[in-house]
Amino acid sequence: MRPIWILLLLPTWLSAQKENLKPYLIDENTDPTRWLFISPESAPGIRGNQYLFDEWQLARIKLSNDSIRNRIFINYDLDAQVLELYTEDGIKIAPDGLVRWFEFTSKRRKRKFINHFDLGDACNASGPGNGYFEVLYEGDEGTLLERHDLKKRDPTYNDRLGIGDNNIRYFKEQDLWYIN
Numbered sequence: 001m002r003p004i005w006i007l008l009l010l011p012t013w014l015s016a017q018k019e020n021l022k023p024y025l026i027d028e029n030t031d032p033t034r035w036l037f038i039s040p041e042s043a044p045g046i047r048g049n050q051y052l053f054d055e056w057q058l059a060r061i062k063l064s065n066d067s068i069r070n071r072i073f074i075n076y077d078l079d080a081q082v083l084e085l086y087t088e089d090g091i092k093i094a095p096d097g098l099v100r101w102f103e104f105t106s107k108r109r110k111r112k113f114i115n116h117f118d119l120g121d122a123c124n125a126s127g128p129g130n131g132y133f134e135v136l137y138e139g140d141e142g143t144l145l146e147r148h149d150l151k152k153r154d155p156t157y158n159d160r161l162g163i164g165d166n167n168i169r170y171f172k173e174q175d176l177w178y179i180n
Contacts (some may be wrong), residue, residue: 061101133145134146
C-alpha cells in the first residue's frame with residue numbers, strides 16, 4: 001500500500017521542485033539536452049537617482065519678473081533637465097525661463113545655479129545646452145560653470161549565457177564650461 005502513495009505523490013513533489021527553476025533555451029552546440037535550469041534572479045530595477053540632490057534643498061530663487069522668493073524647497077531632475085518646486089499644492093515643474101537662478105547653502109558652502117537663458121545669445125547658440133549650471137567661479141576674467149548631466153545604462157543581461165546586469169543604472173556626470 002505504501003508504494004502506491006509514493007507513486008501518487010511523486011509527480012506533485014517533482015512539480016513543486018520545478019516551480020523554483022526557470023528554463024532557458026541554450027544553443028544545441030553547448031548543451032545537447034537543449035534545456036538548462038537555473039535559479040531565478042531577483043527582480044530587476046533601477047539603481048541610482050535621477051535627482052541632483054539627495055534631499056530637497058531650501059533655496060532662494062529669482063523669477064523672470066525679477067522678484068525673489070525665499071525658503072522654497074527645490075530639487076533638480078537631471079533626466080528631464082527641469083527644476084522641481086515643492087509647494088503646498090504638490091510638486092510643480094518650473095517652465096523654461098521662469099526661474100533665472102537659485103541658490104542655497106549646502107555643507108557650509110553657498111551654491112548658485114543659473115538658467116541657460118541668462119548666459120546670453122552667443123552661448124545659447126553654440127554653448128553647453130539646456131538646464132541650469134552651477135557657478136563655480138565668477139569674476140572679471142570670466143565665469144566657470146559646471147553642467148550636471150545624467151547618463152543611463154540599459155541592462156546588459158544575456159539570457160543565453162546567464163551573465164550580465166539586469167538593472168538600469170543612472171550615472172551623474174559633470175562638464176566644465178568657461179565663459180569669457
